[in-house]
Amino acid sequence: MMKKKLAIILASVMAVALCACSGGGSGSGGGGGSEEASAAASSAAEASSAAEDLGTELVLYTPMTDSDIDALITCFNEKYPDINVDVVSGSIGELTAKIQAEAENPQADLVWGGVQDSDGEQYADLFEPWVTPYAAENMDPYQSVNSCYSINHLSPVCFCVNVELEKELGLKIESYEDLLDPALKGKIILSDPNSSSAAWNNLCNIMAVYGYDTEEAWDYIEKLMANLVIVEKSSACFNSVNDGEYVVGLTYEDGAVKLLQDGSDKVALRYPAEGTSSSAFGCAVVKNAPHMAAAKAMVDFLGSAEGESAMAAYMEGTVRFTNKNYVMPEDAWLADTSTITWVIRPVAELTEGKADIIEHWNELWGTVHN
DSSP states (O other): OHHHHHHHHHHHGGGOOSOOSSOOSTTOOOOOOOHHHHHHHHHHHHHHHHHSOOOSEEEEEEOSOHHHHHHHHHHHHHHOTTOEEEEEEOOHHHHHHHHHHTTTSOOOSEEEEEEETTOTTTTGGGBOSOOOGGGGGBOTTOSOSSSSOEEEEEEEEEEEEEHHHHHHHTOOOOSTGGGGOGGGTTOEEEEOTTTOHHHHHHHHHHHHHHOTTOHHHHHHHHHHHTTEEEESOTTHHHHHHHTTSOSEEEEEHHHHHHHHHTTOOSEEEEOOTTOBOEEEEEEEEBTTOTTHHHHHHHHHHHHSHHHHHHHHHHTTSOSEEOBTTOOOOTTOSSOOGGGSOBOOOOHHHHHHHHHHHHHHHHHHHHHHTO
């Protein structure tokens, strides 16, 4: 049944001119798009794919969750059934280090996830200077941010809260200020901002709420650190909360919402009352990729309304994509964007100052926990 549903979507979605997902604005699911831009991007991408043999192999490096990967490969193989996709998982820090080490003999073809709008040119030496033609269809302000990233999905910050443990502590955790309660010491989990894009996403949102690199922001972060436990894997920030190991995980909605989709009644997904914002994530083709044509075909698929609509349907609306024309299912699991308080993220400042912010974080962490 799912295969038939995907086939119908893949055959018809490019004729859809109006996105059926929840409204516009920061972190939203989309809006109306330009038919001319869509047609031009589609023609360019299809001509590129038709002009060369895509081969039968593709190696994907990704920090995305298992369910995200399953959706991509299933939907991609509906369109390209002859391409076998091998997956290597890890944090973006681990994967970029691996690509760097393999530079003389590249093993990966592309990276999906982890590369984001505040990276700037940080990884420019690792990737091909190529962006999918479908980037022209992305809603503002989520066009490509450099010469090699093709932005395709959003990841708003949220809290994953274990409602049973929350009740035992007599708390109602809805805001950043609520996270400073002494009862939460050692009970809040965050991945490592040095290697995790999800953790950096959360740090960026704190800067959006309290001001970029301000005394107020760092004062808040120092107080929060007293309650934090740092781990390596970003998925632990929702899975371990669901398992009852922690009360709160500082995480991202597309990871946490999957627990609800799978039937968990142990957690609640909450957006900071002070406001939330979203990292814009994408994919990039590895420099001198051994399966270059297939890699570009996957990037095109991820950027197109066709591909994003197919994945949104398969995932039952657990990820917000960026193409103006993609279709979000009516019964999506994600909260409607109008129900969330949004703040503007200072992406340019965060891009320029990331190294300094991480250095300050590390110094402060050492002070608080020594």
